[in-house]
Amino acid sequence: MKTYLDCYPCFLRHGLDAGRIAGLSESQQKRVLNGIMKVLQEMQPEATPPELAQIIHRRIREMTGGADPYKEIKEEQNRLMLSIEESLKKEVEEAPRPLVAALKLAGACNAIDMGPTRTWKTPEELIHQLRNPNLDHFEERQLLDCLTKARNLLYVADNAGEIVGDKILLSILKREMPIDITVAVRGAPILNDANVEDAIKTGIDRLGNVITTGSDAPGAILSGCSQDFMENFETADVVIAKGQGNYEALEGCKKEDLFFLLQVKCGVVARDLGTSEGKITLRKNRPGL
Amino acid sequence: MKTYLDCYPCFLRHGLDAGRIAGLSESQQKRVLNGIMKVLQEMQPEATPPELAQIIHRRIREMTGGADPYKEIKEEQNRLMLSIEESLKKEVEEAPRPLVAALKLAGACNAIDMGPTRTWKTPEELIHQLRNPNLDHFEERQLLDCLTKARNLLYVADNAGEIVGDKILLSILKREMPIDITVAVRGAPILNDANVEDAIKTGIDRLGNVITTGSDAPGAILSGCSQDFMENFETADVVIAKGQGNYEALEGCKKEDLFFLLQVKCGVVARDLGTSEGKITLRKNRPGL
Numbered sequence: 086m087k088t089y090l091d092c093y094p095c096f097l098r099h100g101l102d103a104g105r106i107a108g109l110s111e112s113q114q115k116r117v118l119n120g121i122m123k124v125l126q127e128m129q130p131e132a133t134p135p136e137l138a139q140i141i142h143r144r145i146r147e148m149t150g151g152a153d154p155y156k157e158i159k160e161e162q163n164r165l166m167l168s169i170e171e172s173l174k175k176e177v178e179e180a181p182r183p184l185v186a187a188l189k190l191a192g193a194c195n196a197i198d199m200g201p202t203r204t205w206k207t208p209e210e211l212i213h214q215l216r217n218p219n220l221d222h223f224e225e226r227q228l229l230d231c232l233t234k235a236r237n238l239l240y241v242a243d244n245a246g247e248i249v250g251d252k253i254l255l256s257i258l259k260r261e262m263p264i265d266i267t268v269a270v271r272g273a274p275i276l277n278d279a280n281v282e283d284a285i286k287t288g289i290d291r292l293g294n295v296i297t298t299g300s301d302a303p304g305a306i307l308s309g310c311s312q313d314f315m316e317n318f319e320t321a322d323v324v325i326a327k328g329q330g331n332y333e334a335l336e337g338c339k340k341e342d343l344f345f346l347l348q349v350k351c352g353v354v355a356r357d358l359g360t361s362e363g364k365i366t367l368r369k370n371r372p373g374l
Numbered sequence: 375m376k377t378y379l380d381c382y383p384c385f386l387r388h389g390l391d392a393g394r395i396a397g398l399s400e401s402q403q404k405r406v407l408n409g410i411m412k413v414l415q416e417m418q419p420e421a422t423p424p425e426l427a428q429i430i431h432r433r434i435r436e437m438t439g440g441a442d443p444y445k446e447i448k449e450e451q452n453r454l455m456l457s458i459e460e461s462l463k464k465e466v467e468e469a470p471r472p473l474v475a476a477l478k479l480a481g482a483c484n485a486i487d488m489g490p491t492r493t494w495k496t497p498e499e500l501i502h503q504l505r506n507p508n509l510d511h512f513e514e515r516q517l518l519d520c521l522t523k524a525r526n527l528l529y530v531a532d533n534a535g536e537i538v539g540d541k542i543l544l545s546i547l548k549r550e551m552p553i554d555i556t557v558a559v560r561g562a563p564i565l566n567d568a569n570v571e572d573a574i575k576t577g578i579d580r581l582g583n584v585i586t587t588g589s590d591a592p593g594a595i596l597s598g599c600s601q602d603f604m605e606n607f608e609t610a611d612v613v614i615a616k617g618q619g620n621y622e623a624l625e626g627c628k629k630e631d632l633f634f635l636l637q638v639k640c641g642v643v644a645r646d647l648g649t650s651e652g653k654i655t656l657r658k659n660r661p662g663l
Contacts, residue, residue, distance in 0.1 A: 090390055090400065093407050097383035111379065118382050122411035 086333040088134050089353045096121055096134075100141045103276070107145050107154035120144050134333045135304030142275050143301065153274035162197055162246025162277060163286050165208055173215065174253050184261055185225050187254040188346070192365040193218035194250025195243060195328050195348040198277070215250070221364035224344070228325070228367060231342045232258070235322035237265040240293070241305050241335075243328030243347075244276075245283040251327065252289040259292055266293030267317050273301035278330070304330030307338060329354055336370060343370035375622040377423050378642045385410055385423075389430045392565075396434050396443035409433050423622045424593030431564050432590065442563035451486055451535025451566060452575050454497055462504065463542050473550055474514050476543040477635070481654040482507035483539025484532060484617050484637040487566070504539070510653035513633070517614070517656060520631045521547070524611035526554040529582070530594050530624075532617030532636075533565075534572040540616065541578040548581055555582030556606050562590035567619070593619030596627060618643055625659060632659035 100121045104114040124140055145154065173190060180186035193215045196205055205211040232238065240255065242248050248270075255266055268289055271278040284295045299311025305326065307315065318324060324343040326335050332345045332354065345368045349355045355362050389410045393403040413429055434443065462479060469475035482504045485494055494500040521527065529544065531537050537559075544555055557578055560567040573584045588600020594615065596604065607613060613632040615624050621634045621643065634657045638644045644651050 090403055090407060094383040094386035094390070097386060101379055101383070114379055118379060119415050122415055126408050126411055 086133055086336050086354070086357055087130065088128070088132055088137060091351075091353045092134055092137075093125055095351065095353075096125065096137055096141065099138065100145070103142060103145050103154065104148075106158070107149045107152075109145065109148055113148050117141070117145060117148070133304070133306065135302045135306055135330045136309075136334075138304075138330070139275065139300075139302035139306075139309075142303070146274070155274065155277045159245035159277050159279075159283060160286075162244070163249070163283060165211075166194070166197070166246045166249035167287060169212060170249050170253065173250070174256075176216065177253060177257065183257050184229070184254075187257045188225055188228070188367065189218045189220060189223070189365065190215060191247075191250045191254040191327070192220075192223075192346045192348065192367060194247040195346070195365070197244050197246040198328070198348070198350060218365045219363055221360045221366050222358070223365070223367045224369055225367060227369050228323075228344050231323045231344075232262060232264065235264055235342070237267065237320075237322050239267050239269060239317050239321035239324045241269045241298070241324065241326040241331050242279045242284070242289075243331060245279045245287075246277070247327065248279045248283060248289050249287050252287055252292060255289065255292045267321070268293050268295050269305070269314060269317065270295065270297055271301065271303070272297035272299045272311065275301045275303045278303050302330075302334070304328075304332075304334030306334045332358075337372065337374045338370065339372050340370060341372060344368065345370065375422055375625050375643070375646055376419065377417070377421055377426060380640075380642045381423055381426075382414055384640065384642075385414065385426055385430065388427065389434070392431060392434050392443065393437075395447070396438045396441075398434065398437055402437050406430070406434060406437070422593070422595065424591045424595055424619045425598075425623075427593075427619070428564065428589075428591035428595075428598075431592070435563070444563065444566045448534035448566050448568075448572060451533070452538070452572060454500075455483070455486070455535045455538035456576060458501060459538050459542065462539070463545075465505065466542060466546065472546050473518070473543075476546045477514055477517070477656065478507045478509060478512070478654065479504060480536075480539045480543040480616070481509075481512075481635045481637065481656060483536040484635070484654070486533050486535040487617070487637070487639060507654045508652055510649045510655050511647070512654070512656045513658055514656055516658050517612075517633050520612045520633075521551060521553065524553055524631070526556065526609075526611050528556050528558060528606050528610035528613045530558045530587070530613065530615040530620050531568045531573070531578075532620060534568045534576075535566070536616065537568045537572060537578050538576050541576060541581060544578065544581045556610070557582050557584050558594070558603060558606065559584065559586055560590065560592070561586035561588045561600065564590045564592045567592050591619075591623070593617075593621075593623030595623045621647075626661065626663045627659065628661050629659060630661060633657065634659065 100117050104117045177186045270284050284290045298305045298314050300309040328347050349364050389406050393406045466475045559573050573579045587594045587603050589598040617636050638653050
């Protein structure tokens with residue numbers, strides 16, 4: 086997805102939030118904003134939002150000496166989700182179609198975000214959302230058809246915490262279908278996106294081979310991904326890409342059996358997807374669009 | 375009030391909204407955003423938000439050949455308020471203290487804004503707000519004390535439509551106190567701020583001498599105001615300045631008996647005033663703060 090003009094104010098707000106989470110001084114925050122504005126003025130028209138977010142967060146990390154400002158937030162999110170994993174899994178197992186229920190749960194877990202405005206404040210609100218996902222355009226039949234024929238799946242994860250929901254989905258999928266699973270996480274700290282250590286801490290690594298995108302972008306921008314990731318991406322029979330960042334980076338790319346599972350978190354993506362903010366949606370990629 | 379870093383994203387959103395209201399093409403909107411970012415990068419640290427808004431709107435008017443993009447919006451707002459003027463006035467007259475009720479009404483009318491996010495969508499919602507003002511820190515006693523001793527008042531108006539509420543206040547004030555009234559409106563089109571033609575259309579000119587700030591800024595930035603305005607400002611026994619733009623431009627200036635009457639429309643001003651968004655507040659200036 087290209088960067089729309091409506092994304093510009095959002096990038097400044099995002100950079101300011103991130104700078105504050107990183108503990109930058111006001112003059113450093115101002116330098117971050119000036120840097121973002123310089124990038125926005127000079128950017129190529131086809132640049133995607135995750136490319137810009139990558140630049141913004143690199144600059145913030147440089148200013149903080151390379152530390153990961155979201156480390157504690159991610160640990161808290163993993164902890165919270167692990168503490169309710171069993172009860173969520175039980176609900177999914179008791180649903181009439183556990184695999185579909187797990188897909189909806191995994192989509193709802195995309196609410197655990199730090200980028201655009203969060204739609205929940207307390208753990209209770211989050212749990213309520215996970216149990217009552219606000220769905221729209223949920224193409225589960227198309228995805229299940231593809232999965233039935235597939236031998237392997239590449240699952241491109243998004244956030245820490247959220248991957249506990251992904252783990253529930255993949256454990257049920259693995260039980261119901263004879264499919265090889267590869268889970269891709271980000272190659273370096275970026276926002277609250279899941280890295281290898283989050284995959285290990287939450288135990289999703291026990292369900293499939295864990296690789297990384299090889300990049301510190303908050304979305305799998307193919308031109309910046311490692312050869313290992315690209316080989317997995319190109320040879321996967323099915324790809325499920327979680328979250329808005331992966332949607333923004335991958336929508337319209339050549340891959341046929343690629344599905345986006347996300348919560349829509351801003352008006353720009355809502356318009357792009359023909360839905361509204363807050364909805365959990367599952368869409369098949371439309372190559373070349 | 376200085377421009378806070380939180381104002382930066384808001385300026386881009388504001389510029390984009392204004393560009394769209396003015397009917398600019400996408401590439402023109404992009405030029406507006408680039409221009410705003412250039413200004414923000416180069417601005418003096420003490421520049422106030424209305425100074426930046428002035429620059430943004432000048433640029434948009436240049437691009438549209440000098441037309442006023444808010445002309446129709448202002449006419450509609452004047453029409454709406456004139457259509458309910460009599461019923462609002464009747465309610466105020468029937469209140470136990472009509473002058474205080476009129477002050478609250480005039481404050482509530484500041485909801486008729488086009489700058490930051492509007493807190494109403496339909497005329498019904500607006501009327502409900504006008505009749506049930508959400509007040510906080512309403513220093514009416516201090517203002518009434520000053521007015522009782524004063525011989526003349528300078529009333530610095532804010533928006534079109536809103537000035538019908540100002541007119542109701544000034545008519546009751548004039549009846550209850552022997553005071554000379556001067557009403558200042560903006561010197562040129564800027565946002566939906568009231569100009570001389572709005573003063574005449576709504577009949578507020580029948581209650582006092584109408585002057586202008588001599589400027590196209592959406593707030594009375596003293597360094598940009600005309601000599602006529604400055605003389606009125608300096609010699610006025612009491613000044614009432616309406617709206618967030620006038621607050622941002624004038625708070626902390628040397629004038630002693632200066633009162634701000636506004637609806638708080640963003641988190642930055644809310645913090646600056648120690649209140650919360652949406653509140654209608656009346657505050658005495660604190661010179662030098």
